Each structure stands twice: as C-alpha cells, then as structure tokens.
Amino acid sequence: MTTEAVQLSERRLGKFGDKYFAGRPQQVLLRNWISFKSSAWIAVVSGFLEPVLYLLSFGYGIGELVGSIATPGGEISYAAYIAPGLLATSAMNGAMLDSTWNVFFKLNESRLYNAMLATSLGPLDVALGEIAWALMRGGIYATAFTVIVAALGLVTTWWALLAIPAAIIVAFGFASFGMAITSYMKSHHQMNFFYIFLLPMFLFSGAFYPLTVFPGWGQAIIKALPLRQGIELVTRAMSGEFGIHILVNISYFMVMICVGLFFTTKRLNALFMK
Amino acid sequence: MSEPLIHARGLTKTYGDFVAVDGIDFDVAKGESFGFLGPNGAGKSSTMRIIGATSVRTSGTLTILGKDPEVNGPQIRAHLGVVPQQDNLDVELTVSENIFIYGRYFGLSSSFINKKIPELLEFAQLEEKKDVKVQALSGGMKRRLTIARSLVSEPDILMLDEPTTGLDPQARHILWDRLFRLKEQGVTLLITTHYMDEAEQLCDRLIVMDKGKIMAENSPAQLIKDYSTKEVLEVRFGSDRNQEMVEVLRPLAERIEVLPDRILLYAEDGEQLLESIAAKGIHPNTSLVRRSSLEDVFLRLTGRTLVE
C-alpha cells in the first residue's frame, strides 16, 4: 500500500537530514497559528507591553531625575538611551520563555511533541517550527515596540527600522541556545537555573545605565555576556551609527546561533525521543 | 512466507540502570493482528514506542518494513497510525482541528483531510462535538478521538496501546467491530491490553510479557491449550479456611492456584471435579465453573494475576 503520506516521506529519502527532517516545519507553525487564533490572544498580544511600560516609567520618570545622557553620538534623552536595551532584553526574555519553559511543557506536560513525532514529522521539523514561531512572535513584538519608540519621537533616523532584524537576531541566538540547554534538563526544578542566570544578566548588562559605573574588570565580564552583546547590537542598529563594531556583535550571535543549533540537533534524540 | 513486516531480535530498552525491555524476539506478518499482554510495567508501552520510532532502543535489531526506525524514522512513521496509552491530543484545539493538523503533520493536503474529517468524526461518534475544544471532552470521547485521529493518514500499521481503557462497553464493542473491518482491509494491528476478552477477540497471535521478557507466544486458543486445562473450578471457603483446604484439594485437581480470596482448580471437566469434591464432603461457600482464559495462562506463567 502506498498512501499519500508514505509517498511524501519516501520522496525525502536521501535528501538533507532525512533521518530527522521531513521538510515540513511550516506545519508546526500552522498548528501554533490555529491555536493562537482561538486562544486568549489578549495574553499573547499584550506581550510587547512589558518593555513599553518600562520605557514609559523609567524613560520619563527616572529620565527627569537623570537628565540627558552623553553618548558617542551626542546628548540624548534617558528614554532614548534605554529604549534599545529594553528591546534587546524583551527579545531575550521572549525567546528564552519559548525555547525553555514552553518546550519543556509541550514535551513533558501536554505531550504535544509526542503527538507530532508519532507522525512522519522529524524532530528537526519540530525544533525549527517552534523556533520560527518564536521568532515571528518576537519580530512582531519588536516591530510594535519600535513603532512606539518612533511615535514617542525617540529615534532620529530611518535606520532605526534595523532594530527589528537586530532584535530577531538576538532572539534567535537565545532561542537556539535555550533549546540546546533544555535538551540537557531532566526536571523542571533544573529549569529555574536559567533564571538564576537571566536576572543578574538583565540587571547588570547596562540596559539602564552606562557600564562605566563598574570597574574595568567588571565591564570586561559584562561585555562577554550575550545580553550585553544584544544591547549593543540593537543600540547600534537603532541609532544608525553602526561602525565596524556591529560586526563583532553580529558575529557573536552567529556563533551563538550555530553552536546552539548544533547542540540542539545533536541532542534531538535525547530531547524528543526518550 | 515473505519477509515479516516487523522483525525484532534481542530488542532491549533501559532507563538508566532499569531494564524495561529485556532482549525480546518477535516477528509480525503483514495483515496480522498481534497482541502484547502483560501486567503493569511489563514493558508493553516501551516496546510499542520503539516500534513507533519515537523512542530509541538501547540494543538489539529491529526492522519495520525492512527499515531501521533509527535511520528512517519519518519514513516508517508515515506507515503508522499510533494510539498511545495516554491521550496526547492537542488540548488547545477543537476536535476537528485536531484531526486536521494531525493530517497536516503527515503532509497531507487540506482537501484530502477535509474529505476525511466527517468520516473520522462519524467513526469516533463525535459529529456533534466537532467544534468543541478537546479540553471539554469526556475521557472516553478523548480516547475515541485519539483513535480516529490515528487513522487520518490511512496507515497500514495501526498501533493501539490499551485502546479501550476508559470506553464504555458499547463503545468498546463498536471499536472492536471497526478494528475488525480495518483488519479485513489488510491493516496490520498491534495491540496491547489488559483485557483477556479483548486479546481473545482481536489478536491472531500474542506474546505474554512480564518484567521485560516474553513468557510465551502463540494464538490465544493455543496458549490456553498449552498452558491451561479446558475448564476451571473457582471455589471460596472464606478467607480463614482457604489455606487449610488447599492441601485437601490438591490431589483432586490437575493443578491448583491459590489467590487471596479464592482457590482455582484446573480440570478438563469442572462440573465433574465439583461433584467429586462434594462426594468427599467438602462444601465450598461458593463455586463456579468456567472455561480457561488467558488470565489462567498468565497466572500459570508468572504466578501472578493480570489485573490485580
């Protein structure tokens, strides 16, 4: 008997990753879309609110106490100063949530991935589909945030639109890394370790103040952290003053994405096939 | 006979130090209906997951349609319809969305699936619930949907892990009937169950598993013939006296099994045995003569009852 399903899967034999990949990650996206359409979308849509609230509260409230900030590009308002950091941070948080807790939940609690993998989908379809969904969501949040930042008059150049792809790169880096680490997690208690790492990174990566308040060695450590790299990347993209340094930030994330995807793929069996 | 559809040798699965499936061998032929019978923790579901190419075996060889699930997982799964022991429906979606997206996972076209949906809803008797979120279904309804969903890709191997748990007697019989028809169409069935009647009804051949090992393998009728007598006499004396009666009864029956609440006496003719007991002046509180079943086979093989 050769059914449609069988023909389709046979057609992929000998092609890239036929062991793990059916070439259909878009079906995982479709599933998320169907689920999203009928869900309490207010909870999803409002996801971009958090950085906006921080921007309003800190930018204008603390901004009044701080005055303007001197940057290489000249004096800017405190709100304009923190906007890219908030965008990078929310890209990180969203990506981490999607690639760690949500993956863990769908794997162990709702067993959604069990159902997907009982079909002719491969683990790589699932991983790519989930990452793509997270990035699309992150991209939409980033766009909303950037539009608000622009509407508040905090950007001065059309280059600021580049903040959107920059935020997506940041999200991609964290999502692929998060998934790789999740593949090593055995219980949901271990998942809390992410947060022990994420909170200090958020507080010290200089989203709210220049790193110069720290001693030199402290700055060096912080600059090696992914969130700091993300903040620099988004800041440079949003201001339109990239310089050669933006290549360092981008390379950092390319490495992070590749390493993350490498380990995720390597551990796919461990991740999805207990 | 041509090459078997499923071919396993020394199939082993360990979780850490624990051996869940312990080097089992079996073959399943095309169009056959093959059963796994065994108590909780025997390793039935673990074996099913390995065959379903969703769990990696620790050692041994396994081919399905001549392919190794570790190498050709997606290709093998394209042939399978899987009903896991625990429903893994997409609780965020409605009944028909569940069938739809499941078909999409196989890469089937929307038009194909949409033609299929009414048929499967009818199969699951869920026409009225088609736009209801799965969360709001009863346990039995979810079970029926899981079974219907597994058929969307028109699989030629259907794997059912305790398909009828949670179904009411009517739904069970309807399901048996449908499975029978699928079998007639040439679908190979793999079934695990705790229910003797189900195994006897549905399986051409079955293996009895315990603690990861195969205890016996044959058709249900042959297993009963090999491991039990034709009839069984069940007697009860009340929990205090059961034990002291055992020694008195032992010489009278071919074989005797003592359960906490009753004594099973194996004989070709149960009524005759009962009479000979009465002739000795022994009068149990209750007595019952029945045909031997797979339950007795299991008791013989493992010294334990299947349903505790």
Add this chain to the structure above:
Amino acid sequence: MSNSIRKVSSFGTLHVAEARIRNMAKWAFIILFAAVINPTLYLVSIGIGVGSLIDANNGVEGVSYLTFLAPALLASAAIQGSSDEVIFPTMAGFKWERTFFGMRSTPLTARQISLGIFLAAMVRTIVSVVIYWIVLYLFGALESDTAWLAMPAALFAGAAMAAVMLALAAKIEKEDFFFTIVGRFIMIPMFLFSGTFYPLSQMPVFLQFFGWISPLWHATELGRYLTYDYPLPGIQIFIHIAVLATMMLVGLFLSARVFDNRLEK
C-alpha cells in the same frame, strides 16, 4: 458561640497554615537564597547603577538614590512574595491538586482554609522582609532611628495585596492565562507606576491615580517617612494606614466568601 468552639475554630486556621509552612520548609533554601540575592542584585544594579546617574545630576529629595529607593524595594518584595505565596497554593488547592476539597471534608471551614493560606503567606513574608531589611541596612540605605518600622509597614502592604490576590486567585476558575495577566496587568504596572523609582508627583495626574489604589505606593510613602526625614503630615499617615487596612479586610472578607462558594459547590 461558646468559648471552646471558638478555640477549635481558631486552631483550624493554624492547622492549615502549619501544613502550608511545612510545605514551604522544603523550599526553605531557595526562598532564603532568593530573599538575600534579589535585594542585593537590585541594590547594586539599580541603586548604584542608576543611582550614580541621578546623584550626579540633582539627586532626589535631598537624599541618595539608594536611600530613596530602599523602602520602595522593601515593600515591593513583600508584595511580590506574599502574592506568590497565596496565588500558587490557591490554584493548587482548587484546581491542580484539589487539596482544599479534601480539607473541606474535615471539620475545617472554608474561612479557616482561606485564612490559613493567608497566615502562612505572612510568615514567609516576615522572613523575606527581615532579610531584605538587613541587606538594606548593610548597604547603608537606612538613615533614621525609626527605620526598623519600615518592616511592619512593608509587611502591611504585603498583607493587603495578598488578601486581594487570595480572593482573585480563588475566584478564577480558568487559570490558563491568569499568571500572564496578573504579571502583566497588575504586578509590573504596580511595580513601575507606584512612585517606586521616583516621586509619584512626577507622573501626569491621570497616572497618579494608579498610585492611589496601589498598596505599594501607600507602603512606600510610610516607609520613606520612617527611613529618612521625608515629610509626611499626620493625616496622610492615617490615610495610608487606613487604605491598606481596608484592602486587607475587604480582601479577606471576599476570600472567605469565594472560598465558601467554591467549596460548598
């Protein structure tokens, strides 16, 4: 009511609280660890990082930014801790593990269950607040002799918020997005717009309204009055206390009712 029944009824609350606290004790290490690490991180990062920008500018209310921020962070930690500690057990009790239904089949009343959960959350909050206060003290963020009174003030805010969240968590039957909604629409806005990081008067008037209904703002005002020479007229002190007390009593009253309704069903 006779005296002995009264005794039994108050013990019931204690039994529920005791069960909760025993459960928390399993997580004692994590709770204590978080209680120490959280304030330290926030103080170093916001207090010193952002503080250095503000102090270099014109400062705020004539004190260091750290001093200004300290009582607000203290109250905020109390509110966060006490809310978590009522929301999760309530969700578990009604929905995930349904333990409340088990308790209800003993002589415990619905009101005792709700009060017991509340009481246990307060015990945990006391621990967090004391630790937080010590960290603040070590950072030199507390200036006045009455600074220790900032602890009961923060605890009071925690109690007011916990009472309200207890009623809310018990009322919600579908928890799907409850945590997201609570976080996004209640906790974060409260944290950001309650005069925590700058005087409430700096916000546009329509936003100040948010501060007035926020237990965090009321506790922060009291805390500032107690930890440095922040001028606060007696009538305002009275209003802050009255608002917090009202929230707590109304919250507890509503919780008892909601618990009663759900457990009698």
